[in-house]
Amino acid sequence: MTTENLRDYLLTFRQGVSNSYTQIFFARNSRMGILLMLVTLFDLYAGLSGFIAVAAANLAASLSGLSRQQIISGLYGFNPLLVGLGLGVYYEPGFVFFIVLVFVALFTLFVTVALEGMLSKYGLPYLSLPFLAGIWIVTLSTRQIPNLEISERGIYTLNEMYALGGTPMLQLYEWSNNLQWPMAVKAYFRSLGAIFFQYHLFAGLLVAIGLLIWSRLAFLYSVLGFAAAYLFYLFTGIAFTELSYSYIGFNFILTAIAIGAFFLVPSAYSLLWVIISIPLLAFLTLSGTTVLEIFQMPVFSLPFNLVVLVLLYQFRVRERYLQKPGLVLFQQFSPEKNLYSSLVNQHRMLHLGKIPLRLPFWGTWQVTQGVNGQHTHKESWKYAWDFEITDEDGLTYQNDGSKPEDYYCFGKPVLSPADGYISMVADGIPDNAVGDANLKNNWGNSVVIFHANGLFSQLSHLKNGSVCVQKGQFVKSGEQVASCGNSGRSPYPHLHVQFQSAAEIGSPTLDYPFASYVTRDKDKLIFHSSDQPAIKEQVMAIQPHHLIGNAFHFIPRQELIWEEEDVTDAVHRWVVETNAFNESCLKCLETGAKAWFVRPNDMFMFTHFEGDTRSLLYQFYLAAYQVVTADCPSLRLEEEITLSVYPNRLLKFVQDFAAPFYRFLGITYKHTQGPTRNTIEGSAVVLQSEVTSSAFGRIRKKTTYRIVADQNGLVSLSVIVDETQKNYRRVD
Amino acid sequence: MTTKKRYERPVIKRLESNMPAKFGGRSNFEAVTHIENIAVGELISRFGSPLFVISEKRIRKLYKQARQAFETRYPRVQFAWSYKTNYLSAVCNVYHQEGSWAEVVSGFEYDKAISNGVEGSKIIFNGPDKTEEDLKKAITNQSLIHIDHLEELYMLQEIARSTRQRPKVAIRVNMDTGVYPMWDRFGFNYENGQAWDALNKIMYSGNMDLMGLHTHIGTFMLSPSAYAVAASKLAQLARMVQQKYDHEIKYIDMGGGFASRNTLKGAYLPGQDTNPHFDDFAEAISSALINSDYRPKTPPLLILETGRALIDDAAWLLGTVIANKRLSDGKRTTIVDFGVNVLFTSFWYDHRISPAQPFTAYTEDTVMYGPLCMNIDVIRENVSMPLLNKGDYVVVHSVGAYNMTQWMQFITLRPKVIMIDTEGNPHVIRQNEVLANLSSMEQIPPHLATFEL
Numbered sequence A: 001m002t003t004e005n006l007r008d009y010l011l012t013f014r015q016g017v018s019n020s021y022t023q024i025f026f027a028r029n030s031r032m033g034i035l036l037m038l039v040t041l042f043d044l045y046a047g048l049s050g051f052i053a054v055a056a057a058n059l060a061a062s063l064s065g066l067s068r069q070q071i072i073s074g075l076y077g078f079n080p081l082l083v084g085l086g087l088g089v090y091y092e093p094g095f096v097f098f099i100v101l102v103f104v105a106l107f108t109l110f111v112t113v114a115l116e117g118m119l120s121k122y123g124l125p126y127l128s129l130p131f132l133a134g135i136w137i138v139t140l141s142t143r144q145i146p147n148l149e150i151s152e153r154g155i156y157t158l159n160e161m162y163a164l165g166g167t168p169m170l171q172l173y174e175w176s177n178n179l180q181w182p183m184a185v186k187a188y189f190r191s192l193g194a195i196f197f198q199y200h201l202f203a204g205l206l207v208a209i210g211l212l213i214w215s216r217l218a219f220l221y222s223v224l225g226f227a228a229a230y231l232f233y234l235f236t237g238i239a240f241t242e243l244s245y246s247y248i249g250f251n252f253i254l255t256a257i258a259i260g261a262f263f264l265v266p267s268a269y270s271l272l273w274v275i276i277s278i279p280l281l282a283f284l285t286l287s288g289t290t291v292l293e294i295f296q297m298p299v300f301s302l303p304f305n306l307v308v309l310v311l312l313y314q315f316r317v318r319e320r321y322l323q324k325p326g327l328v329l330f331q332q333f334s335p336e337k338n339l340y341s342s343l344v345n346q347h348r349m350l351h352l353g354k355i356p357l358r359l360p361f362w363g364t365w366q367v368t369q370g371v372n373g374q375h376t377h378k379e380s381w382k383y384a385w386d387f388e389i390t391d392e393d394g395l396t397y398q399n400d401g402s403k404p405e406d407y408y409c410f411g412k413p414v415l416s417p418a419d420g421y422i423s424m425v426a427d428g429i430p431d432n433a434v435g436d437a438n439l440k441n442n443w444g445n446s447v448v449i450f451h452a453n454g455l456f457s458q459l460s461h462l463k464n465g466s467v468c469v470q471k472g473q474f475v476k477s478g479e480q481v482a483s484c485g486n487s488g489r490s491p492y493p494h495l496h497v498q499f500q501s502a503a504e505i506g507s508p509t510l511d512y513p514f515a516s517y518v519t520r521d522k523d524k525l526i527f528h529s530s531d532q533p534a535i536k537e538q539v540m541a542i543q544p545h546h547l548i549g550n551a552f553h554f555i556p557r558q559e560l561i562w563e564e565e566d567v568t569d570a571v572h573r574w575v576v577e578t579n580a581f582n583e584s585c586l587k588c589l590e591t592g593a594k595a596w597f598v599r600p601n602d603m604f605m606f607t608h609f610e611g612d613t614r615s616l617l618y619q620f621y622l623a624a625y626q627v628v629t630a631d632c633p634s635l636r637l638e639e640e641i642t643l644s645v646y647p648n649r650l651l652k653f654v655q656d657f658a659a660p661f662y663r664f665l666g667i668t669y670k671h672t673q674g675p676t677r678n679t680i681e682g683s684a685v686v687l688q689s690e691v692t693s694s695a696f697g698r699i700r701k702k703t704t705y706r707i708v709a710d711q712n713g714l715v716s717l718s719v720i721v722d723e724t725q726k727n728y729r730r731v732d
Numbered sequence B: 001m002t003t004k005k006r007y008e009r010p011v012i013k014r015l016e017s018n019m020p021a022k023f024g025g026r027s028n029f030e031a032v033t034h035i036e037n038i039a040v041g042e043l044i045s046r047f048g049s050p051l052f053v054i055s056e057k058r059i060r061k062l063y064k065q066a067r068q069a070f071e072t073r074y075p076r077v078q079f080a081w082s083y084k085t086n087y088l089s090a091v092c093n094v095y096h097q098e099g100s101w102a103e104v105v106s107g108f109e110y111d112k113a114i115s116n117g118v119e120g121s122k123i124i125f126n127g128p129d130k131t132e133e134d135l136k137k138a139i140t141n142q143s144l145i146h147i148d149h150l151e152e153l154y155m156l157q158e159i160a161r162s163t164r165q166r167p168k169v170a171i172r173v174n175m176d177t178g179v180y181p182m183w184d185r186f187g188f189n190y191e192n193g194q195a196w197d198a199l200n201k202i203m204y205s206g207n208m209d210l211m212g213l214h215t216h217i218g219t220f221m222l223s224p225s226a227y228a229v230a231a232s233k234l235a236q237l238a239r240m241v242q243q244k245y246d247h248e249i250k251y252i253d254m255g256g257g258f259a260s261r262n263t264l265k266g267a268y269l270p271g272q273d274t275n276p277h278f279d280d281f282a283e284a285i286s287s288a289l290i291n292s293d294y295r296p297k298t299p300p301l302l303i304l305e306t307g308r309a310l311i312d313d314a315a316w317l318l319g320t321v322i323a324n325k326r327l328s329d330g331k332r333t334t335i336v337d338f339g340v341n342v343l344f345t346s347f348w349y350d351h352r353i354s355p356a357q358p359f360t361a362y363t364e365d366t367v368m369y370g371p372l373c374m375n376i377d378v379i380r381e382n383v384s385m386p387l388l389n390k391g392d393y394v395v396v397h398s399v400g401a402y403n404m405t406q407w408m409q410f411i412t413l414r415p416k417v418i419m420i421d422t423e424g425n426p427h428v429i430r431q432n433e434v435l436a437n438l439s440s441m442e443q444i445p446p447h448l449a450t451f452e453l
Helices: A003-025 A030-040 A044-063 A068-072 A078-090 A095-120 A129-142 A157-177 A183-194 A201-214 A216-236 A241-245 A250-262 A268-293 A302-316 A335-345 A546-551 A616-623 A649-658 B040-047 B056-071 B089-098 B107-115 B132-140 B150-163 B194-205 B225-245 B278-290 B308-314 B435-439
Strands: A364-369 A384-388 A413-415 A420-426 A445-452 A455-462 A480-483 A495-500 A514-521 A524-531 A538-541 A559-564 A571-578 A584-588 A594-598 A603-610 A626-628 A636-640 A665-673 A685-695 A698-710 A713-721 A724-730 B051-055 B077-082 B101-104 B123-125 B144-147 B168-174 B209-215 B251-253 B301-304 B315-326 B332-336 B353-355 B363-369 B378-386 B393-396 B416-420 B426-430
Touching: A003 A030, A003 A044, A003 A068, A003 A078, A003 A201, A030 A044, A030 A201, A044 A068, A044 A078, A044 A095, A078 A095, A078 A129, A095 A129, A129 A302, A157 A201, A183 A201, A183 A216, A183 A250, A201 A216, A216 A250, A216 A268, A216 A335, A216 A649, A250 A268, A250 A302, A250 A335, A268 A302, A335 A603, A335 A636, A445 A480, A455 A480, A524 A636, A546 A685, A546 A698, A546 A713, A571 A616, A584 A616, A594 A616, A603 A616, A616 A685, A616 A698, A616 A713, A626 A636, A626 A665, A649 A665, B040 B051, B040 B315, B040 B393, B040 B416, B040 B426, B051 B056, B051 B308, B056 B077, B056 B089, B056 B278, B056 B301, B056 B308, B056 B416, B077 B089, B077 B308, B089 B107, B089 B426, B101 B107, B107 B123, B107 B132, B123 B132, B132 B144, B132 B150, B144 B150, B144 B209, B150 B194, B168 B194, B168 B225, B194 B209, B194 B225, B209 B225, B209 B301, B225 B251, B225 B278, B278 B301, B308 B315, B353 B378
Parallel strands: B051 B416, B077 B101, B077 B301, B101 B123, B123 B144, B144 B168, B168 B209, B209 B251, B251 B301, B332 B363
Antiparallel strands: A364 A384, A364 A538, A384 A495, A413 A480, A420 A445, A445 A455, A455 A495, A514 A524, A514 A538, A559 A571, A559 A724, A571 A584, A584 A594, A594 A603, A603 A626, A636 A665, A665 A685, A685 A698, A698 A713, A713 A724, B051 B315, B315 B332, B315 B393, B353 B393, B363 B378, B416 B426
């Protein structure tokens, strides 16, 4: 084994262990991990047995060939950890105990893997179910093992504290015990500590700090959830001692974090669901305790597990109100990041998972009947569009409009919206005289193209004899299949387009968007990455801009080297990386910062940034946050950038608490594509963007960026703040 | 109160009692009293007579029509404004605002395009006479140089070698498109292999970038199908280059030559009714390109250099009747204040001329002469006009192309040119010439400075 391999293994091990601690709160945060580990070590043997359980489980997972990624993220370690902590508290350490512990950890791991397999089918997490299985089964069985001794620790806490840290520790403990805080507040912190089997205030305080370091929102929701539970107990008259004495208050805390902030995008709706979950948790706690008392076993986190699972399942199978509350689709293990990303990405990532179907024509056309249109786009056929061409005065024809040939759209090429096979062709139906309609052959001459299973496009009312493809033929996106005509139920020449689920002409339509087109609103061009054009809209099919497209075409392992102008030795080196999930990023070799990007239809988009915000890569992330790589001269884009990268940390810390309800910070991105039309080699394009961060509507910082690209790709990047301009030139 | 009736001279007309001709009984004339809602009389009283009037609105409208015709038929289209057609800066800039590049055919035009603010890489440099100095400038500016002959190709190679710059070039190709006359004096011939030979020379030179292929098959073309032939021949050349050198042509420049609404001399029917439209040319060109065998990754940019069809119908010439006369054979003549020196295109077209004031239904076949004291100064050899008096105004239609570049200062001075903007406000875009303009260029040797008579 080489040293490099060894270092790699150690890193994996360290991350796996640390994340196992934080994973209990769904987090991945190394500072929080250290803090939580410290908390567990208040009871040295319990802490040690927790650590041994994690180490054994992670090692076993690794040796048995389970997913390395899952091990690193702590998903296989946190249940064994909890079991280890629990057992460590109950039993005296000794050789037999540690042997038993290792096997219990393995057992918990196997249960984890099995539950993962069962639940992931439904898109559900296994939470701490494996822990419950482990600890209950083991507790019941170990009563029959005479060589395991019940621990007396936990009874003489002062002795233990002294042993741990001498007089100062004792004083700290005393201080925290003597705090004159209301009972509910104390109960909150005790419950937090109880998650790690530490039933005292001091541990709870440290856990709370860890929680705050990781996420302000998780902390906020845990407090709100616990407060609501307290009020509910008061209101219903259930003895609150139930909550503070038996320490199962953490069920409310964990549920509040899971439902309020982690699995759902934090919002007022998610808070509402936290409140709804409280009576359920209370019922389950009371009933669970009653049942398990028979076996002299605590209910542990059973209420939390059951409530979160049923609620999540319910959210997953919804078909309406999908944003109230919204599920987190791309988990970033931070409620803040999840919230801020979801705020900016709701309309940015519309193309996700869609096959790009482009407008089936060239040039600018007008929508004369849209979705749910007034004439024929109704019921099963409501997702359809009619297109015509209009002139400056809004007329669809020249001369007197008495012949189909007078209409601008008549005879114009009709293209395939995407790659596919021709699955149905109808031709030979004569074009109607203007004003007439052929109700017998309703769809007229038509072409149906197969793009994917269950996704067909239909182009109708085509010109008689114009269909230039055959059934079964493969067509490329943008290839001509026919010409616009006036056949079928078409009083005036127009093109009917619909996406449908079957190959037959006139199948029921699908609610599917067009990819990548431009609409004109007076002199303003609006780019739609994935949208459905509305009636009266002038829509323009766009063509890729090869200079911009080429400049933002990054090849894995490609290096980009930048030099600051007039500064010696200021070199920035980036490398293009792609991971196993085909996600790509630019990585700064100096700082390790990463800017993740995607290349959807005719666009380049940075999705998120991680690492040093003083790096040049961060400036580039802002400068090219969203770029349209198609030919849209003088296009203006305006986007919001995620608040996760807000420059002032203090303001952001405050904002985090209020973020689901009120946002006073903002980062806006404005982007202009210069007059780039039809540039061919030899010319350069200039992309200009402006990033403004503001607080309470007042601009705090404004940075202007200029990116220049030519046929060799990116050429230069200028960063202009106030009067100072820094220029970077690509030198690779 | 009764208004005084306008005097109209008596006219004798033969009574025709037989069947009317197949074109109907008589021509319908309409007075053109206003241009873009401004009275002709007002324009002349403000800016003088004769006067060229250009409508910005009409230019933009024609441009949009042309653009739409091509852009709805082909994915990538670019127009390049043909400077020689009308290089008044105001006119050029309207096209540049609409997105047109510049197409120039001389060093002077090239400099004009640059001074108008056109980026070098968006200037197409055509023509048989490009000097070494012109070429060097164009190469530095990364303009697109369309090579006309081998001498130019060799000169470019030499400059590329000595300056270590790579010229961006295309060749102009001439070919048989089935129309007469065949324009084979410009560029390299397709059928005899010269074009292919030139392309090979460029590709083998290693120091030039072959960007495109250019043709310009003629002028005032009345047959769109000729363009289809030309487009498929260029596509064929592009395919040959792709096959042999794995090199993709970036653009195909189909030149111009589209007919305007004017009527060529000798045409049987009025051009307004018979000349093909943008749509006809666009259909021919784009379907030929799309259906060709040339299938590169990105379709080549289709460049169009049409000038005449875009500007001709956006300009009018206003003039005033000087006198009426009767010739020896009894034919009526009218003398107007603009001659062939100003309306150069009257050598090619039977211009449509309208009176600018209302008149009765009576017309008379008339010869329309200009004011020059030269026998060639004939504006229309035979035009049926109402009975005009001295001081009446006339409007000549479709004069935007070539007149304001080919006009000459001869006997009379060149008149003002105004442009009516889209809001309806007239702007002088070129002042009329005065004596000082001409004398400023002259130098008199001292011994000729004075004389006595």
